Amino acid sequence: MSTLLTHIAVSDGKIKRASLEVLSRMTQLAEANGHSSEAVIIDANASDHVDEVQKYGASKIYTIEDAIFKNHQNTPLLKALSKVMDEADPFVFGFGSTESTKDILGALAANTDAAVLSDVSEFELTDNGIEVTRPVMAAKILSDNKATGDNILVSVRSGSYDLNESPTEAEVVDIDFSFDESELKATLREIIGASGDKIDLTEAETIVAAGRGAKDDEGQELIEELASVLNAALGASRALTEAGIMDPSLQIGQTGKVVSPQLYIAVGISGAIQHVAGMANSKVIVAINKDPDAPIFDIADYGIVGDLYKVLPPFIEELKKIKS
Amino acid sequence: MKFYVCIKQVPDVDAPIQIKEGNLIQDTDRMVLNAYDASAVEEALVLTEEHGGEVEVVLVGPEKAKETIRKALAMGADKATHITTDNDVDYDSAVYAKVLATFFEDKEYDVISCGKQSQDTDAGLAGSMLAQHLDLPYATNAVGLSMEEDKLVVKRQGDAGQEIIGLPQPCLVTCSNDMNEPRIPSLKGIMQSKRKPMETIALSDMNLDEAALSAKTKVTGYMEKPEREPGQKFEGEPDELAQKVATLLDEEENVI
Numbered sequence: 001m002s003t004l005l006t007h008i009a010v011s012d013g014k015i016k017r018a019s020l021e022v023l024s025r026m027t028q029l030a031e032a033n034g035h036s037s038e039a040v041i042i043d044a045n046a047s048d049h050v051d052e053v054q055k056y057g058a059s060k061i062y063t064i065e066d067a068i069f070k071n072h073q074n075t076p077l078l079k080a081l082s083k084v085m086d087e088a089d090p091f092v093f094g095f096g097s098t099e100s101t102k103d104i105l106g107a108l109a110a111n112t113d114a115a116v117l118s119d120v121s122e123f124e125l126t127d128n129g130i131e132v133t134r135p136v137m138a139a140k141i142l143s144d145n146k147a148t149g150d151n152i153l154v155s156v157r158s159g160s161y162d163l164n165e166s167p168t169e170a171e172v173v174d175i176d177f178s179f180d181e182s183e184l185k186a187t188l189r190e191i192i193g194a195s196g197d198k199i200d201l202t203e204a205e206t207i208v209a210a211g212r213g214a215k216d217d218e219g220q221e222l223i224e225e226l227a228s229v230l231n232a233a234l235g236a237s238r239a240l241t242e243a244g245i246m247d248p249s250l251q252i253g254q255t256g257k258v259v260s261p262q263l264y265i266a267v268g269i270s271g272a273i274q275h276v277a278g279m280a281n282s283k284v285i286v287a288i289n290k291d292p293d294a295p296i297f298d299i300a301d302y303g304i305v306g307d308l309y310k311v312l313p314p315f316i317e318e319l320k321k322i323k324s
Numbered sequence: 325m326k327f328y329v330c331i332k333q334v335p336d337v338d339a340p341i342q343i344k345e346g347n348l349i350q351d352t353d354r355m356v357l358n359a360y361d362a363s364a365v366e367e368a369l370v371l372t373e374e375h376g377g378e379v380e381v382v383l384v385g386p387e388k389a390k391e392t393i394r395k396a397l398a399m400g401a402d403k404a405t406h407i408t409t410d411n412d413v414d415y416d417s418a419v420y421a422k423v424l425a426t427f428f429e430d431k432e433y434d435v436i437s438c439g440k441q442s443q444d445t446d447a448g449l450a451g452s453m454l455a456q457h458l459d460l461p462y463a464t465n466a467v468g469l470s471m472e473e474d475k476l477v478v479k480r481q482g483d484a485g486q487e488i489i490g491l492p493q494p495c496l497v498t499c500s501n502d503m504n505e506p507r508i509p510s511l512k513g514i515m516q517s518k519r520k521p522m523e524t525i526a527l528s529d530m531n532l533d534e535a536a537l538s539a540k541t542k543v544t545g546y547m548e549k550p551e552r553e554p555g556q557k558f559e560g561e562p563d564e565l566a567q568k569v570a571t572l573l574d575e576e577e578n579v580i
Contacts, residue, residue, distance in 0.1 A: 106449035115540035185461035301555035318570035
């Protein structure tokens with residue numbers, strides 16, 4: 001019996017859904033293959049999250065609690081992750097593919113001599129490793145990869161697996177950890193534009209995304225109203241984040257966030273492959289664009305050819321009626 | 325200030341791609357400087373133009389990758405090292421990181437930078453691996469860089485917002501393509517690039533052991549991504565279209 005370990009990422013006091021998706025998958029694989037599904041929570045208040053993690057089938061939960069984990073910093077996180085790998089000796093160690101994961105995954109692999117595959121959309125166990133599918137070439141192509149070894153790291157794109165509750169009574173193991181701030185060479189000075197209680201794009205059920213077509217004040221007001229009616233997260237194409245019109249954290253695409261909501265409404269977005277790479281896995285895609293030949297219409301389930309300033313006001317009114 | 329920028333030659337993701345018998349085939353065989361690395365080169369040039377210093381690019385790749393090195397030199401990098409490999413190597417990020425770590429062992433530098441990922445595989449691993457091998461403080465996904473005495477100040481796009489991180493030098497940073505618009509080489513730049521020093525080192529002469537060069541991960545095949553079928557496209561009176569689509573989303577799709 002081997003250990004399948006999942007890293008539970010906590011940001012702003014909340015567990016990232018992507019981590020629980022990975023844990024759900026790990027628990028399923030553990031049951032099917034006679035392995036043990038375990039989890040590790042590394043946070044300033046790690047023990048607060050044990051109950052939530054137990055719901056997804058972890059039979060053992062490691063906690064590493066230290067005030068240093070209040071904000072993401074790669075040095076202490078790497079130290080904690082290396083320590084838990086020593087302790088748990090996982091055959092597979094899974095992560096939700098967040099920006100914090102991307103910051104440390106390569107370093108952790110180098111540190112522990114583990115094989116690593118990042119940003120996968122599917123993974124399976126083999127006798128001596130894992131087989132995965134990853135989107136490549138701006139997500140136009142899927143590549144099959146395999147990794148072999150005693151310790152394998154894998155990060156999984158958010159939305160790749162459904163949450164699946166299978167409650168257990170987990171053994172909780174608190175790992176002794178201390179970190180002296182004088183060990184920090186890199187220093188975190190401040191965090192600008194912290195998202196606070198905004199809806200996380202990678203976890204949103206509904207996303208309203210704006211492109212070049214919606215760059216002026218009137219366009220911005222309309223998309224904000226549309227998002228508010230639908231209780232949606234706001235997203236943007238690179239054109240708008242680069243122009244400084246929308247916050248860079250809202251960028252969707254190969255460079256920005258990869259999202260998979262139930263409903264994606266693309267307003268004034270032409271649909272360059274780099275943008276599509278970040279949103280093509282949405283369940284239902286609606287595109288509003290005045291150019292009938294915009295590539296976004298090739299992937300949209302519902303395309304509205306028209307001027308967004310004329311289409312959005314009645315669209316918002318209709319949605320309000322449906323919602324009420 | 326000595327800046328090393330690690331660059332990579334990659335297929336152009338915008339060019340048409342086919343899969344034949346599980347292999348990726350690009351009819352054009354158009355190879356380009358990885359877009360994220362181009363941003364790293366641009367940022368190194370901007371910082372050294374402002375604060376003085378030298379930019380050297382390092383590329384691990386086959387002979388034909390020389391054209392990509394020339395591109396970085398034409399943008400304005402001062403010199404280059406080309407670590408040459410065979411044409412069809414199946415190295416993963418870990419192998420590239422090991423090769424680069426070996427190269428940097430006896431080098432002196434203030435900053436090593438590279439793109440945050442390569443645009444063909446999007447793996448995003450080699451940068452932090454290299455930092456770990458060299459025991460350097462590092463930051464990934466930089467969207468802005470500035471210099472402050474002996475520190476590199478990085479604006480990093482993180483999960484919770486933009487983190488401002490001070491890195492003592494020597495350090496390593498991986499760059500997003502959101503930080504700048506890489507310059508297009510001028511004719512003068514292209515002419516000058518031909519006279520700039522380029523050192524070539526054969527990977528086989530670097531005394532790397534078998535283990536360092538054998539990849540723990542392998543690509544076993546490629547598939548076309550199942551394409552989304554275009555759905556319904558509506559044209560006409562905005563009021564009618566808005567009503568029609570809103571109703572469909574509510575009644576057919578149940579997503580409102």
